[in-house]
Every structure is written in structure tokens, then in C-alpha cells.
Amino acid sequence: MEGIQAFQKKGHKKIRNVFKIPSLTKHICEHGVLCMTDSQNLMVYRNQLQKSLCAIEEYLDKTEESAEAVSPDKSLGRLSRMEAMQDQQLILEARRRKKMQKVAVLSALQRIENNQFGDCIFCGKPISPERLEAAPESSTCVSCS
Structure with missing residues (x-):
């Protein structure tokens, strides 16, 4: 009480x-605990997730060319080539993380459609509203993550 x-x-x-x-x-x-039966709450999270998905896809499109291998025929000095290769590796890692985030966002959108959004996928307990506000793609509660 x-x-x-x-x-x-x-x-x-x-x-x-x-x-x-x-x-x-x-x-x-x-x-x-946030009540996920309220359709307005689900719409807010769905909109946030869709915006995130658009931003992720835009980032992946913009960085696609930068992630390509440094061609050996480019007239670069030895140090410049190494810097270009290092930059390429950083971009590849950032893209890998964005792709993982995209999978999490798509999974969260699917959980909304299946009326499972807001519940931990491991223990089934509700995910705290603060966690969902910070990262709506969260699929686990704090205890299980």
C-alpha cells in the first residue's frame, strides 16, 4: 500500500x-509497472521504434559505400592506406552494431503485433517503464539482462 x-x-x-x-x-x-493493455502506449512505442528503424536504415544506406574494402589501386601512401583500412574497420563495426539494433527493433515491433511487448522474453515479468522509455527495443527485464 x-x-x-x-x-x-x-x-x-x-x-x-x-x-x-x-x-x-x-x-x-x-x-x-506500465500497463501494456493501453493502446495509446503501444502506439507511442510503435512510433518510436519505427522512427528508430528509419534512422538505422538511413545510416546503413549512407555508410554502405564507406564500408567497402580499400582498393589496392588507390594511390595512397603506406600510412594513408593503413588509416583508410582502419577507418573502414571502424565503419564495419558500427554497421554491425546498427544491424543488431535493427534486428532488436524489428523484434520489438513484432512483439507489439503479437501483444507480447513489455514482458521479459526469459522470465515473463513486466519490463520496467523506465527501461522501455530508454530503450523501447528491450526484450528483457533488468534482472535477466
Whole structure:
């Protein structure tokens, strides 16, 4: 009951066993967990994930040419060639990470479609709203990650 009273003291309104926080447009259940039954919350996360997906795809398109191997016929000095190869490796690693992020975003979008978004894929417990706000593509709770 301490959590409920703390919510009420802060001026949050109780709506059918769900608290609405004025500063946020999210509904929090009694246990302080985001209720994923609210379709508006899911739309917010879906929009964030779709924006992330567009940004990732744009980055991958922009860096595709830079990730190509340094051709030996380029007239570069030995040090310049090594710098170009090092730059290429950095870009390849950044692209690899972006591709992994893209898979996570697509997976989160699929979980929204399957009504499984917001639950840890390992333990099944709800993922904290703070974690989802920071990284909506999160598929695990803090304990399982």
C-alpha cells in the first residue's frame, strides 16, 4: 500500500485501479509497472521504434559505400592506406552494431503485433517503464539482462 499512497500524495489520479501520471501520458499499474493493455502506449512505442528503424536504415544506406574494402589501386601512401583500412574497420563495426539494433527493433515491433511487448522474453515479468522509455527495443527485464 505504500506505493499507492506515494502515488496519491504526488497528485496522481487513480483511474479504475490504474494511476495516471499528469507529467506522462502513461498508465502505471499498482505495482509501478506500465500497463501494456493501453493502446495509446503501444502506439507511442510503435512510433518510436519505427522512427528508430528509419534512422538505422538511413545510416546503413549512407555508410554502405564507406564500408567497402580499400582498393589496392588507390594511390595512397603506406600510412594513408593503413588509416583508410582502419577507418573502414571502424565503419564495419558500427554497421554491425546498427544491424543488431535493427534486428532488436524489428523484434520489438513484432512483439507489439503479437501483444507480447513489455514482458521479459526469459522470465515473463513486466519490463520496467523506465527501461522501455530508454530503450523501447528491450526484450528483457533488468534482472535477466
